[in-house]
Amino acid sequence: MTQATLLAAPKRMVELTVDGQTVRVLDGSTILDACRQLGNEQPTLCYGDTLTPVNVCRVCVVELEGSRTLVPSCSRKAEEGMVVHTDSERVRLSRRLVLELLGSSVDLSTAPAALEYIEQYDADPSRFGPDAATVAQPVKIDNDLYVRDYSKCILCYKCVSACGEDHQNTFAIAVAGRGFDAHISTELDVELPESACVYCGNCIAVCPTGALMSKAEYDKRVAGTWDPAGETVVSTVCPYCGVGCNLELHVQENEIVTVTSPHDHDVTEGNLCIKGRFGYRFVQNRSA
C-alpha cells in the first residue's frame, strides 16, 4: 500500500528565490540544482554529480536568509520560500578565503577548476606568508597503473566515496588522522599492492586535483610530453566483458593516455573496472 502511494504521489515542487530570481524545483533538489536551473553556476570542488554530497570543501557556500551561518549549496535541500544570495560580500569573502586556505596548503597546479576559482575570486594564497604549513610530501609510486601525489590532495573525500559506498564497494582507502594531519590512506598506510585496491581507477576519475593520476599521464608530465591541447577523444565500447561499458579513450600522439567513462550512463555512472580503465596498456602492448 505504501508503495502504491509512493508511486502515485506526484513530486511536489518548491519555489525559492536565488539572487532575486524566482525558481521552482522538484522537492528534494538542492540549492545548487536550483542555481543551475537558472544558469547561475556555483563553484564546487567536493561535489560530484554521481556521488553523495559530503559538503566539506565549503567553496560552494551561499547566504540563506534566516540562517546564522552560510550553507553549502551542494547539499542543502531547497525549501519553499528560501531566499538565497550567491554573490553577497559574505559569500565572496568565504569563497575567497577558502580558496586561499587551500591554495596556501596544497599544490593546485594540476587542479584546473580550483585555479579558475582562485582567479575568479581574486584569491591570494600567498597572503599567509612563506612559512605557511603545507601538505607537501613525496609522491607515492607503488604500482604500474596510477600514482598518488597527496601534496595535491584537497581532502575532498571523492575518492573515498567512489571506492566505498557510492560506487566500488572496495573500501581500500579511507580518511585517517585528524585535523591538518587528516589524509587519504590505506590501512596502516600500506602500499597499494598490499591493500584491498583492485585498480578500477574510479577514484582517479573523480579526483578534481590530479592528486590521483594514471601512470601514463604522470610519466608524460614528468617527461614534459603531456599535451592536453593535442588530445583527441574516441568513444567506444569496452571489449572485455558482457556489460559493455562505454569508454572514452583519450589519445595523445597515437597513444591512449587515459580512459574515462561518461557520467550520464545510468548503470556505470563513469565507473569502470581494471580492464576497461587500464586494459589499454594491454592493447598497446599487443599492437606494438
Add this chain to the structure above:
Amino acid sequence: MPDLRLLEAEPSAAERIAIDAVLGPGNGANGRVARDDRTKRHLLLPALRAAQLRVGWVSEGALGYASRRLAVPPAEAYGVASFYALLALDERPADITHYCTDLSCMLKGATVPPGGHASPCLGLCERAPASYRTIAGEQPVEEQIPAAGPPLPQAGDSGLRLLRRIAAGVDPESIDAYIQAGGFESLRRAQELGPDAVLEQVVESRLLGRGGAAFPTGVKWEAVAKQAAQPHYLVCNADESEPGTFKDRVLMEQDPFALVESMAIAALATGSSKGFVYVRAEYPLAHRRVQNAIDLAASRGFLQGFEIELRIGAGAYVCGEETALFQSIEGYRGEPRNKPPFPVEVGLFGKPTAVNNVETLFNVLDVVSDGGEAFAGIGTESSTGTRLFCVSGCVGRPGLYELPFGATLRSLLDLAGSAPPKAVLLGGAAGAFVGPDLLDLPLTYEDTRAAGVTLGSGVVIVYDKDADLVGALLRIAEFFRDESCGQCVPCRVGTVRQEEALKRLAAGRAQAGELQTLAELAQVMRDASICGLGQTAANAVASAIANLGVFAA
C-alpha cells in the same frame, strides 16, 4: 558484499581475550564473520579501547582482528583508530601519563616531564596542575592525579539545588543512601504524571540546555516524542572536553544515581527505550560510578523498559558535538554531520534522538518534583533555574559553584576568593574573554548574549595581573588546531593559519595586515565551518583583541 582483503596479522592471545570480552567469543573460523557480528560496528571503539587497556597500544594484530570480527574494512578501522588522540598505533610502554598543559593548569605552572605526554584539559581544573595515568595490563589502572580535589566550596549553603546531595555527602555508591536522600521520587512522580504531562512541565520550566548551545529542552523532547520513526534514543552527552569545564565530572562522580534517574525520566518523556551515556575517556571514576548506578538502578527495577549503556571516548573534543558523538558511538570517525537534518529527526543510528548534557538532565529532577512553574520562578525570565560554574585559575577557592541565574560575575568571583582580575575567560576555549569593566555582568543567557559573550559550559577562568594572556591565546589556538576533525577547509586549515598568525604576533614578527587576516579568518570560520568547533575557534582570540586590547599597536 564488499571485497575486503582483511589485515592478516593475528592478535596476541591477550588481545584476543580483551577484544572477545567486548564482542563475545568469535566463531573460530578465521576470516569469516559471524552473521550477528555484522551489525556490531558500534563496538569497534570499545574493542580497540579494550585492546589498548590490555597491552598499551592498538597493534596491527588487534586492529586486524577487530576489523575482521566486525566486517569493518581495514582502511576504515585504521581511519577510526587514527582519529582518537588516546589510541596509540605505535608500540609504547604500558605505563603512560598525560600531563595537562591547558588553560587552568598553565596558570598553575604545568610542565611535561621527559617521557610524559602533553594533554588538553583533563577536566580536573580545580586541582590544577593535573594529569591522567593509564597502566595497561590484565588489571588495567586508570588514575586521575591528584586523586581528589578540594571539597565543594559552598558545602554549607542551603540554597544549593543541583549540588545538594553532594554537599550533604550522600554516598555516591549506595543506592539506599540515594533513596534515603529522596532519590527516585522524581521518577515516581514522572510515572504518575505520564509522558505528556512531564513534557508539559519541562516546556513550562523553560529549561535551556547547559551543554553550550542553550537550546530549550522541552522543545527538543517534544520534537523527539512526536516522531513516528522507531526506536527513539536518548543520549547523555558527558564528553565534557571544553577546556576549563569539570561540572559534569563532579556530578557523575558524586551523584551518579541522579543522572540515571533523570535519564529514566527523559526516556519516559521522549519514548526512548535505549539510552547511552558517552563519557570522555579521562574520567575513570565517573565510569565506575555511573556504571555502578546503572546496574543497581536496573537491579532494583527502576529502569523498567529502559536500558542504559555507558560508552567511553578516546580523546577527541569534537566528539562532544552531538552528531560527531553519534558517529563515534556508531563506530565511525567522529566527524560532525551536516545539519539539517537535526538529531530529533535523524540522530543516533539514523533514528530520532534526544541528546542532552549531564547538567541539563540533573535539572529535570527538580522540574518534575517541584513543577515547571516553580522551576521557572528561579533565576530570571529567560534564564530559569540555577547554573553550575567551573571556577579555576587565579582564585583562592577554585571549584564548582551553583548560583541562580542573574548573580553577577563579581559575586561569583568574591565567593571564589578571586584576585582582582585582569581578565576572565567565560565559556572556555570556545568562549570569550571579558575585562574588569564587565564584572557587574549578570550571569544569564540574555545578558551575556547582549555583551557579545557566552556562558557556554559554565567555565570561569580567572587571570590576575601577572597572568600570561598571550600564552593563553596561543594555547587556545593550539587546542583548536589539534582538535579540528579535519573535515572542512575553513576549520582544518583556518585553525592552522590562526595559530601561525598568533605565533608571529606573539614573537613581534607580525606580517602586514596580520590583524585583518585574523579577523577574516574569524568571520569565515564562523560562517563556513560545518560545526560549532570551527564556528567558535576564533571567538576567544577575537574577544581578547576586541575586549582586552591584546596586540593593540
